[in-house]
Amino acid sequence: MKVVGLTGGIASGKSTVVSTVLTLGIPVIDCDKLARLVVEPSHPAYKKLVDHFGTEILQNQQWGQPLDRYKFGTIIFPDAAQRRVANSIIHPAVRDEILKRLFKYWIKGTALVIIDVPLLLEGELWRIVSDVIVVYCPPDVQLARIKDRDGLSESDALARINAQRPLIEKVDYADHVIYNTSDLETLRISTLKVMDTIKPNPFWTYLAYFPPFTILMATWVVLRRHFKGDPRKMASKNK
Ligand SMILES: CC(C)(COP(=O)(O)OP(=O)(O)OC[C@H]1O[C@@H](n2cnc3c(N)ncnc32)[C@H](O)[C@@H]1O)[C@@H](O)C(=O)NCCC(=O)NCCS
Numbered sequence: 614m615k616v617v618g619l620t621g622g623i624a625s626g627k628s629t630v631v632s633t634v635l636t637l638g639i640p641v642i643d644c645d646k647l648a649r650l651v652v653e654p655s656h657p658a659y660k661k662l663v664d665h666f667g668t669e670i671l672q673n674q675q676w677g678q679p680l681d682r683y684k685f686g687t688i689i690f691p692d693a694a695q696r697r698v699a700n701s702i703i704h705p706a707v708r709d710e711i712l713k714r715l716f717k718y719w720i721k722g723t724a725l726v727i728i729d730v731p732l733l734l735e736g737e738l739w740r741i742v743s744d745v746i747v748v749y750c751p752p753d754v755q756l757a758r759i760k761d762r763d764g765l766s767e768s769d770a771l772a773r774i775n776a777q778r779p780l781i782e783k784v785d786y787a788d789h790v791i792y793n794t795s796d797l798e799t800l801r802i803s804t805l806k807v808m809d810t811i812k813p814n815p816f817w818t819y820l821a822y823f824p825p826f827t828i829l830m831a832t833w834v835v836l837r838r839h840f841k842g843d844p845r846k847m848a849s850k851n852k
């Protein structure tokens with residue numbers, strides 16, 4: 614099974630790319646959705662978050678209520694220390710959910726899976742993907758798109774952009790870049806072109822279904838990534 618990572622910056626167009634990928638019948642694991650799932654009141658990460666941030670991050674500030682996402686965002690986006698705490702609680706839970714899903718796809722004999730991970734190059738997951746796709750747009754376009762889509766103020770939107778590494782640094786580490794600087798139809802065509810490049814060869818897909826071969830291929834992917842260098846060291850700031 615080939616696992617490809619899709620990343621970019623906030624509002625650079627990842628979800629729009631995903632909507633095209635899904636029309637091709639390729640499964641996508643959406644990490645923003647998983648990050649929502651693991652903070653539901655029934656999950657262990659919920660208690661850990663409330664223990665650290667208090668009930669003020671909950672709707673009506675009441676235990677058992679879902680997260681107040683806007684409020685939580687105003688705490689973690691402008692503050693790197695608080696964001697690190699949130700990440701240290703949420704990311705391991707998200708990673709476990711991703712691995713569970715990958716295992717299910719592998720059992721089913723799926724040829725290609727895309728993981729949509731906004732923080733692919735900031736965390737550890739880049740190690741397990743065979744290709745990295747970065748969806749790029751310039752910061753001013755990103756800003757306009759966030760304000761437009763989420764109705765955020767300029768300062769809230771900038772806090773979100775600045776909570777991530779500059780998108781241009783991620784481009785350096787990409788195997789494929791989708792430049793989302795034009796209209797939606799151009800984005801769709803660029804996405805189809807990249808998907809055509811990464812589609813796995815059926816022969817390798819068939820072989821990869823056998824466990825010993827999977828182990829060999831997984832080792833190859835990890836070694837190849839290792840020798841390409843650690844993307845977390847490429848940036849000036851460690852977010
Ligand atoms: C702060 C929260 C509640 C804001 O929720 P909201 O619905 O407004 O935004 P949403 O979850 O759709 O995220 C939008 C985008 O923000 C960016 N983003 C989210 N969390 C982070 C973070 N910790 N660091 C940097 N950027 C982030 C991503 O580009 C993401 O695609 C939410 O983003 C969250 O729980 N974040 C922490 C978990 C996380 O790191 N998620 C990213 C994928 S694992």
Ligand SMILES: Nc1ncnc2c1ncn2[C@@H]1O[C@H](COP(=O)(O)OP(=O)(O)OP(=O)(O)O)[C@@H](O)[C@H]1O
Pocket residue numbers: 621622623624625626627628629630645731758759762793794795796797800
């Ligand atoms: N080429 C484009 N032309 C016009 N609007 C676009 C284009 N690409 C994306 N958008 C719009 O910009 C917004 C952000 O795009 P999208 O939600 O796909 O980004 P994202 O990278 O998934 O964001 P996030 O990181 O917040 O999840 C959406 O409202 C989308 O419709």
